[in-house]
Amino acid sequence: MMNRAARLVTAGVAAGVVGIAVAGFCLLRVLTGYATATIPSESMRPTFEPGDRMFYERVDGAEADLRRGDVVLYRFPERYQGALVVQRVVATGGERVATRGDGRTQEVTVDGHALDEPYLGSHESFAPSYQVTVPEGRLFLLGDNRDNSRDSRSFLDDRGGTVAEDAVVGRVVPASALRWLLVGAVAGFVALVVGVVLGIVGAVARRREVPMGAPQWAAWG
Template sequence: MRRAARPVVAGVVTAAMGAALFGGCLVRTLTGYGSATVSSAGMEPAYGPGDRLVYERIDGDTDGAGDTEGAGGAGGGLRRGDVVLVLAPERYGPLPVVSRVVGVGGERVACCGAEGGAKDGAERVTVDGRELAEPYVKDGIAHGGGLPPYEVTVPGGRVFLLGDHRENARDSRAFLDDRGGTLPVDAVRGRIVPASALAGLLGGMLAGLVPALAGAGLWIAGAVARRRAAPVATPSEWAALL
């Protein structure tokens, strides 16, 4: 390979690799994530009206069902404890709502009756008879809002949802006559994630953009140098060609 051509090749390779990294991260950001604004107080204190949230689009299965601690959630599956964005126009109209997954297919969720009562007499949510630790609920109130006690076995492919502000949340408890208030998993549009979850992708975009620009600059510089190094025909050489 001629020496003048080496910068051109190196520039093309570097630019191509950088562009591929930048493009891949950009596509993942645009197709894998979205944003939404909280419109109600049902998820206080974690999220209040006007809060802007980032959500990760998921495939709507529950393969990763179980407690948040140690749950794998393979394939983006829903897990108990996930805060999710739900679109259920038959219940909430055209706007999506934010709620928390408390029960998944096959689990029995109960509260505040004989089956759902805690040993100390306080109101607690239970899942399959075990008290559910809920440090996120507002003021430690597990029920409220004038809603009746419940005991629901979640059908397969559906989820039972509760807001964190139980005294001000219109969640599965308000629709117990419709399959126990549960919703199909395909009503879930995404799982709420910290905004920092995008940091890696944005860093990848930057990491790709820098070599892409550097490679383009190297390619241009190499092309210019190659052109300058090309031999120029003399008048006698031109005459010999005629």
Template sequence: MVRTVFRVLGALGLVLMVGVVAHVGAGYTTAEVSSDAMRPTYAPGDRVLLERTEAGAVRRGDVVLQRTAGRYGGLAVIQRVVGVGGDRVAQEPGEPVTVNGKPLQEPYVNDGDPSGTTAPAYDVVVPEGRLFLLGDHRANSNDSRFFLDDRSGTVPEGAVLARAFDDRSGLVGAGLTALLGLVLVLGALAAEITGRRRHPVR
């Protein structure tokens, strides 16, 4: 009877471990930063943890991993969402970015410079279902500002593969669940071994 209980608990532990692995594998990914375009938020070599997201779930201010056909040699890049569908995004060299006529507060930009020495002036309305993206290191980011002749530099929402996130409580909970599953599996194995030693098969 006791061994049966431990076997059930062991099976439950295995289910928990497999479930956590499947959940994390399906819901999260990582990407390595390869350029200075997102300094100081991310530096080259940093590995960014991202959660997979659906089109339409991205919000202004999110840092996203996106891949757009015809840009960056087909590689996925990390950039920040500055404008979403319907937003009017504008900027003059040396001035802050404005969204719908209001200066955007951007404490994350490199050296406090929201423009960058090579940035062209722009004034665009983001089409519905698309995003206007910038790097945090504006002087060293090949972002939406440099593709203005292609749908005002915007990318489709569907180009977003995942977004960075700071709240890791969900992953901590998943880790604890996996640990519980491991304890149950190990407990079941120990009980099985002990039971066989006490009652050897003849």
């Protein structure tokens, strides 16, 4: 049966291993799984203002299960000269997206149902009406600032303005997603420090338990 000193050493080693694993995983996830970008224009107002910094999760668009409402970053060199573009997913493969309304008021529908868009500042728009059935593996993307966004509506003659899912490189996430990973990293570091302290205390206690005159190696037997 282990004495108190041995239990402290064992607990210290366990806490240290867990701390290294947790801190390492969280930091690696932050450094390799997420990045930041700056909003370059007014196309996503009022959700994002020009100059706002956003966090995004690096994703492979073809495997990321992108959904309507996601704000994504993608590259389409043929349309945007390789710039990183930020827009919102309005419809995915197989869905029919269209507009309806009179005068300046425009409502977006998907498969005949009005799309709930609480992120819009206004439903007014000068853009022409459209109706597009999105091919499988592609996305119909719009900016939130509908009167000042060069999005899928500007390229309707090219596969309905849609963008291939595999062009997507990131999905915008709230800052809280990173906060929890950073909290996990700090917790892992604390566990590591606690483990080191317990290990040192246990080692010192174990040395003190060695009878006077006993060989040094007996402290570790």
